[in-house]
Amino acid sequence: MTRPLAPVLLAITLTSLLSATEGFAEPMPADESAASIAPGGCVVLPEEAPVVGLRIGSPAPDFSVLSLAGDDITLKGDLLPTGEWLVLVTYRGGWCPFCNTQLHALIDIHEEVLSRNARLVAVSVDLPDKASTTQQEQSLPFLVVSDPSAQLFRDYNLVNVIPDETYLKYRDEYKFDIEEWSGQDHHIVTHPAVIIIDPAGIIRFFHVNEDYKVRLTNEEVLAAFQSVQQPPEKSPVM
Numbered sequence: 001m002t003r004p005l006a007p008v009l010l011a012i013t014l015t016s017l018l019s020a021t022e023g024f025a026e027p028m029p030a031d032e033s034a035a036s037i038a039p040g041g042c043v044v045l046p047e048e049a050p051v052v053g054l055r056i057g058s059p060a061p062d063f064s065v066l067s068l069a070g071d072d073i074t075l076k077g078d079l080l081p082t083g084e085w086l087v088l089v090t091y092r093g094g095w096c097p098f099c100n101t102q103l104h105a106l107i108d109i110h111e112e113v114l115s116r117n118a119r120l121v122a123v124s125v126d127l128p129d130k131a132s133t134t135q136q137e138q139s140l141p142f143l144v145v146s147d148p149s150a151q152l153f154r155d156y157n158l159v160n161v162i163p164d165e166t167y168l169k170y171r172d173e174y175k176f177d178i179e180e181w182s183g184q185d186h187h188i189v190t191h192p193a194v195i196i197i198d199p200a201g202i203i204r205f206f207h208v209n210e211d212y213k214v215r216l217t218n219e220e221v222l223a224a225f226q227s228v229q230q231p232p233e234k235s236p237v238m
Contacts, residue, residue, distance in 0.1 A: 052191060053157050053208040060197045061155040065123055065145040068132040073145055076201065085118035086197040087225065090158060090190040092212060093124045094134030095176040099192070102215045104138050109218045116225060119143065125150050125182040125189060150188040156195070158208065162187040194221055196228055204228035 054060075062076045073079070079086055089106065091099035103122055113120045120142040124131065128146045135144040153159050162170070162178060167187050171177045179185050194216050196205035205224045207216055216224075 052210070053193060053206050054203055056203055056206055058203055060195075060201050060203050063147070063152040063155060065147045065152060066128050067145060068128050068135065070128050075197075079119065079121070080197075080199060080201050082119065083117075083199050085116065085199060085225075085229070086195075087113055087118055087120045087221070088193075088195040088197065089120070089122045090153065090156075090193045090195070091122055091124045092160075092189040092192065093126050093178065093181050094130055094137075095170075095178065095181055096212070098213050098215065099124070100134070100138060102192070103134070103140060105218055106221075107139070107141060109222055110141050112222060113142075113225070116229060118225070121145060123147050123152060123190075125153070125184070127181065127183045130181050148182045148184055150182075150184070150186060150190075153188065153190045156193070158190045158193055160189050160191045160210070162189060194224070196225060198228070 060075060062074060064072050064074045067073050075086075089102070091103060093099065106120065106122075110120055121144075122140070122142065123145045125148050126134065126146055127148055131144050131146045134140070147153065150159065164187075167178060178187065178189070182188075191208050191210055192212055192215055193206065193208040195203060195207075198204050205228050207224070209215070
């Protein structure tokens with residue numbers, strides 16, 4: 001039997017839109033969907049098998065990503081041994097204005113996340129030098145890492161393949177080449193997600209949206225974090 005979602009998860013709005021279209025004469029084209037999704041485009045994943053993302057309560061797959069210096073960083077070897085919670089934010093790339101708006105907004109809650117014994121990490125398929133530029137331009141105080149092979153996004157069921165037509169539109173009309181950003185020709189980006197992993201390596205919250213223009217607000221991230229760190233007490237059995 002599926003357990004009901006925590007109240008804060010049900011309360012997460014489907015209309016949190018970051019209006020960040022600077023640099024684009026028209027809305028960016030839609031990407032090719034990697035999987036069907038529920039009406040409204042938003043999924044806060046319960047414990048049954050999801051169509052995108054991973055289920056809450058499951059072990060977080062280990063991953064190996066690159067630091068901005070090109071060194072390997074793993075979940076189990078480097079991040080979880082600290083005894084901290086992990087707030088993992090996946091973003092499409094530093095070329096995406098919606099992602100940059102989200103990343104910059106997260107600066108405002110970074111200290112609050114730290115105070116909750118947690119680490120905030122942002123990851124995309126961007127090469128380390130591209131990710132470094134994003135961190136510097138946005139003055140991001142949290143860890144930004146690189147996964148050009150998109151293995152993390154495959155393991156976390158977040159793969160979003162940019163179709164050829166859209167890739168050419170990005171390159172020829174918007175003047176950025178995602179192959180240059182990732183150093184790969186797989187044309188994979190991530191569905192934007194916020195994943196909260198506890199110190200034991202268990203996924204406690206997983207929000208993903210196939211509409212890349214819709215992101216959780218800071219308030220929603222903190223509310224979700226508070227909910228999973230301090231779950232509501234169960235009523236005594238009579």
